Amino acid sequence: MxxxxxxxxxxxxxxxxxxxxxxGPIVERYKLALxxxxxxxxxxxxxxxxxxxxxxxxxxxxxxxxxxxxxxxPWLRRIAVNNAINFLKRERKVTTEPLEYVEKTLTNGxxxxxxxxxxxxxxxxxxxxxxxLPDDARTILSLKVExxxxxxxxxxxxxxxxxxxxxxxxxxRVKLKxxxxxxx
Amino acid sequence: MNCDLxxxxxxxxxxxxxxxxxxxxxxxxxxxxxKCSEELMxxxxxxxxxxxxxxxxPSRDFFFALNRRVMDKVKVTPRRSLLRFAPVFAxxxxxxxxxxxxxxxxxxxxxxxxxxRVSYQxxxxxxxxxxxxxxxxxxxxxxxxxxxxxxKAAYDESIEVKAxxxxxxxxxxxxxxxxxxxxxxxxxxxxxxxxxxxxTIVKVATGNTLVPEEDTILEKELAGQQLSPPTIEGKKKxxxxxxxTTAEEEExxx
Numbered sequence: 004m005x006x007x008x009x010x011x012x013x014x015x016x017x018x019x020x021x022x023x024x025x026x027g028p029i030v031e032r033y034k035l036a037l038x039x040x041x042x043x044x045x046x047x048x049x050x051x052x053x054x055x056x057x058x059x060x061x062x063x064x065x066x067x068x069x070x071x072x073x074x075x076x077p078w079l080r081r082i083a084v085n086n087a088i089n090f091l092k093r094e095r096k097v098t099t100e101p102l103e104y105v106e107k108t109l110t111n112g113x114x115x116x117x118x119x120x121x122x123x124x125x126x127x128x129x130x131x132x133x134x135x136l137p138d139d140a141r142t143i144l145s146l147k148v149e150x151x152x153x154x155x156x157x158x159x160x161x162x163x164x165x166x167x168x169x170x171x172x173x174x175x176r177v178k179l180k181x182x183x184x185x186x187x
Numbered sequence: 188m189n190c191d192l193x194x195x196x197x198x199x200x201x202x203x204x205x206x207x208x209x210x211x212x213x214x215x216x217x218x219x220x221x222k223c224s225e226e227l228m229x230x231x232x233x234x235x236x237x238x239x240x241x242x243x244x245p246s247r248d249f250f251f252a253l254n255r256r257v258m259d260k261v262k263v264t265p266r267r268s269l270l271r272f273a274p275v276f277a278x279x280x281x282x283x284x285x286x287x288x289x290x291x292x293x294x295x296x297x298x299x300x301x302x303x304r305v306s307y308q309x310x311x312x313x314x315x316x317x318x319x320x321x322x323x324x325x326x327x328x329x330x331x332x333x334x335x336x337x338x339k340a341a342y343d344e345s346i347e348v349k350a351x352x353x354x355x356x357x358x359x360x361x362x363x364x365x366x367x368x369x370x371x372x373x374x375x376x377x378x379x380x381x382x383x384x385x386x387t388i389v390k391v392a393t394g395n396t397l398v399p400e401e402d403t404i405l406e407k408e409l410a411g412q413q414l415s416p417p418t419i420e421g422k423k424k425x426x427x428x429x430x431x432t433t434a435e436e437e438e439x440x441x
Contacts (some may be wrong), residue, residue: 023261052246060257079188177194180233
């Protein structure tokens with residue numbers, strides 16, 4: 004059995020030599036961080052959970068391609084993000100449920116606004132606005148706000164020039180601000 | 188924004204991605220432009236809200252079962268071994284083995300087909316060979332079809348054996364008829380049969396084409412009938428032969 008205190012390097016070396024049980028602590032270690040990125044990209048809990056699972060399986064199956072000595076999580080995250088981008092291209096079904104939910108709850112006569120805290124309303128609103136962003140805007144903002152990646156790192160993950168990262172991130176922020184203003 | 192500062196610069200300033208020179212220029216602008224300062228605050232707030240509020244807790248299943256699901260899937264990665272073909276190979280190998288054993292233990296009962304004629308291909312100049320073909324016992328039941336009648340006639344009355352090694356000259360002397368004329372008089376209905384070394388009729392076909400047509404009725408009646416084993420030069424041999432009724436014989440039958 005492997006403990007959670009073993010280093011990524013040691014666990015991955017064990018996986019490489021055929022001990023798949025060593026992959027268990029890796030899954031435990033990174034599943035939530037990956038989920039946060041995946042969720043913001045697809046804005047759906049079930050899809051995000053499936054994408055996390057797929058990312059771990061893909062990573063396991065290509066573990067021999069992982070370069071020794073490099074940090075594991077950025078490599079894993081790149082696999083997950085690319086997989087999610089493909090998912091979005093294929094499915095094109097980012098849910099708008101949060102927005103519909105907010106609109107419905109705000110206009111429903113049976114709803115008691117007193118019971119909904121201001122914080123919760125604001126939270127629903129930012130979630131709905133974020134869900135309405137284009138796929139590429141959500142993806143780049145997710146990488147920035149969750150993992151605080153540098154432009155260089157984002158450029159490597161998304162395989163786009165650094166200048167594009169800069170402009171796309173600025174546009175995403177402005178668009179999100181406009182969407183929030185529309186919903187107020 | 189109603190000023191000249193591009194939003195990309197403000198956004199990059201927020202992320203700490205500007206060069207020292209660009210950074211100093213933006214800071215200088217922010218001191219003089221309250222709108223840009225306000226915009227910067229808004230963008231900072233948006234990032235914080237996305238980080239803290241755009242989130243939905245994963246399911247319990249994700250927390251407690253994801254690891255097991257992933258491990259289950261990675262553990263069943265198909266092995267690149269020849270053993271993976273075992274489910275296919277085993278029955279096929281068994282069938283081949285049974286087939287070989289069956290053929291080996293019953294050589295006289297092996298499957299004989301019309302294609303067995305190839306074993307009688309001429310490899311040497313024709314020779315006169317005496318072939319003994321015993322008469323088959325035909326069922327007393329009247330044949331319901333013309334083919335059966337002809338087959339019966341072929342067996343009962345005028346069996347003409349076309350041995351592959353028949354001496355043409357002697358045959359002409361015996362019959363006194365020119366071979367070409369005789370062949371011309373042979374009617375279309377030729378019965379071909381194979382008798383194995385034990386004297387059992389194993390295959391019967393009719394027709395005068397290069398590929399005889401199977402005659403299931405005739406074969407059903409004749410196949411399996413036991414004759415005395417055919418001999419060639421005193422040795423038991425499996426024989427293939429053709430029988431044909433001539434026009435004269437048919438007229439006689441009528």
